[in-house]
Amino acid sequence: MAQQHYIKYLRDVKDQSISQIAEQLGVSWRTAKKYADCSDWNKAEPPLRGKFPIMEAYRVQVDTWLMEDQARPKKQRHTAKRIYDRLVTEFGFAGSDRTVRYYVAKRKSELQIEKSEPYIRLEHPGGEAQADFGTFQAIIGGQLVERKMLILSYPYSNAAFVFVTPKENTECFLEGLRQLFEMSGGVPNRIWFDNLSAAVVSVGTDGNRKLTDEFQRFALHYRFQPVFCNPAQGNEKGHVENKVGYARRNWCVPLPVANDLEQLQKIMNQQALEDLRRPHYAKEVLQQDLWEQEKIKLLELPIIPYEAFRLESVKANGYGEVLIDQKTVKIPSIRSHERVWVKYWWDKVDVLNDSYEVLITLPRGYMDESVPVDLQTLLQPLYSKPKALDYSSVLAFLLSQTKGFLQSVEGKSRKTRIGWIIRMLKTYQIEEIERCLTQEDQDDVSRLEHVLYRLRHPEIIPAPMKDSRTPSVFVGYQPDLTRYDQLQRTEVRK
Template identity: 35%
Template structure:
């Protein structure tokens, strides 16, 4: 089996240099079948270049061929139409020229496209189809408790459109799974992605040649989807300024008050809806709507692969004498783990699975960080409300209160409000807010006429 760097090199020679399978096999000193296997598994699409002259350029024929070449460039190389097939397609529309004319036009188009692509990386402006990706830490409220959200944000500088996926951590499984979801939201794959020196993506910031070394897992992911990776220089956040600004924009416009969520999927949908509405505003520089520019840019993205890419990590684990192993800085107990060897842990972004060497699943559960939450400081908040009971009705914390307690506190009389706030503060000395909500009638008090009018009674 070839190393990931060798696989990447083969794909570059096949898809970008246009070498034959035989030439690749000879250059890499490998078997022809091996070269064929790795060269044609994925593709690196090419962009469209406008034609300038000739019979193909003055009539519609050149435009038709350019459209077909652009369509085929988004497919795997083995699925692209040959010159002869393109010529036969033209004949169906009454093309009067020869096969040689078509071949010459296609050859010029490919040469111009390659030259233009190299020139494009030297420009100061961002090429169409280029994306920037970064994490931003936000907060949300789940079941009355604070959850840290690691939002993976992808920004397209050309159109200024953005997509975001909330994740519980910034490890490799979350990073790659987040990229998959971002590609699906965008409806395609960016031609290139600019990142900083993220630990899940870069294993060595600079090698002897001055280039960043990507992790094998990211390179395998990159080969499957066909995008390029550009790594920023250390301590150079300005090199991906578009996504840096998007992180702040999303934080201040959506997370300034932590949103109430049901789960990560719910927050994903909330973010998706907000960012879709945000496209209706005008681009800050181009005097066009972001939606219009995005529709133009979206056409240049690579197509999503037909085959799904599973993101997981499989590791051999060792347990201590108590049948425990450490995962995400937490000890996990596996019943009768000492009775099995070997044991493997399969890690996904949100779950883990313990499997024996025979494939028997011993344990499946959410990863420990999925349950990591912080309590809202209700005692301090309620003490502030005691001085200004009127503020409850429009407080930013009102929506975080459990339903029964919120209705219990929001009574017209400010005197009763203060009395009930003080009662909840006393209960918080021995119980948390969730427990008070679950045993509301037991803790607050219950009378016969309270059953029909539970919130209209004034308790002493």
């Protein structure tokens, strides 16, 4: 600023020419001219940022993802990096990562979406692992479900493997560890855990832990040393904490879609293997190479795998029913008050007789649990931006006729239909709307509401009454009403 002031002084006070000023100060003629003849020294406003012309073609997609995130769990929402990766992979986006970050930050601020918290990196020697559960949502068989991911992470190589399970009970926990060891091709020497109830019965004041018998047998079978964090100090296993968050943000956004739990597990396995191909975040070496080095330090798998189950003796009631997972279930071929064995696996239940012969096998009650989907909330942002429907994950929750009803039109017509669906969902179930759209012409939206009412409240035609008192000669008799004309007075006019 001092040089600019001096240039102005030489021009106005010393009356020097532009060329003289430029030569004396060693600046260009253009610079000398700019400040010598400047008449407006007000502070310039910062340049506007946020036009994002390259994002113009992708605004609808990105805004749709961000709006849908508001109905998702906080830890399973899009980050700017995930949005950039999806734009490149799914739409061939040619812009920079920085442009996407600027745009997403601006839109998140406008939508009042919270920013993700930073994570802490920790280092550990090879051959050790950390285990932890995380919760995520997925779409299985068209239903929104909440599932658990048990992650076994290896801090040295940053490798991680995932087991998808419905619950965090002992059977799911031990079966998950068994399968994770098999995915790893070996057993870690030491594994860090939380004080989860599936392994720890209690923590004494001196820090000593009483472990469950089942977990102790499992640890002896696979020969690893369990290490437990101090209470409320999950950061002591910070690597797996970070990995759970990373998996949710990168492997579960958008929501994974599968036909069943087995297919969902395959999807997560593929994600974990592909993740090994990226460079380590700090060592500048491929994680795959580091993992090959670390695998050598793992213990060999036992020849006989551990079978994780819980066996209970249960007495049937007077109706031949037994209590399984807090629900009364009718078991064929057993007598009233007979005792049977109930064998709980992580995904199924075997009912056995006294000779341990399987009488019936049932799925665990939680295998089909789903999360209610608030379609009104998911559809509401699309009412103002109907074009975004084609890129929205809400399509996965719509039945075929309803999906076609919305996608078969565009512009104002689509907006009208989305608004109609939102309004009808206040009174009717989506299955009722689907049935209505299956039976009726979809073009006349004004008529559909009456059809919905008729489907829910069908016309009731009472059955004919049985009359045993009326003489048979009069049954079905139809009177001749013209005979009543004789009763009319006849006037003769002259």
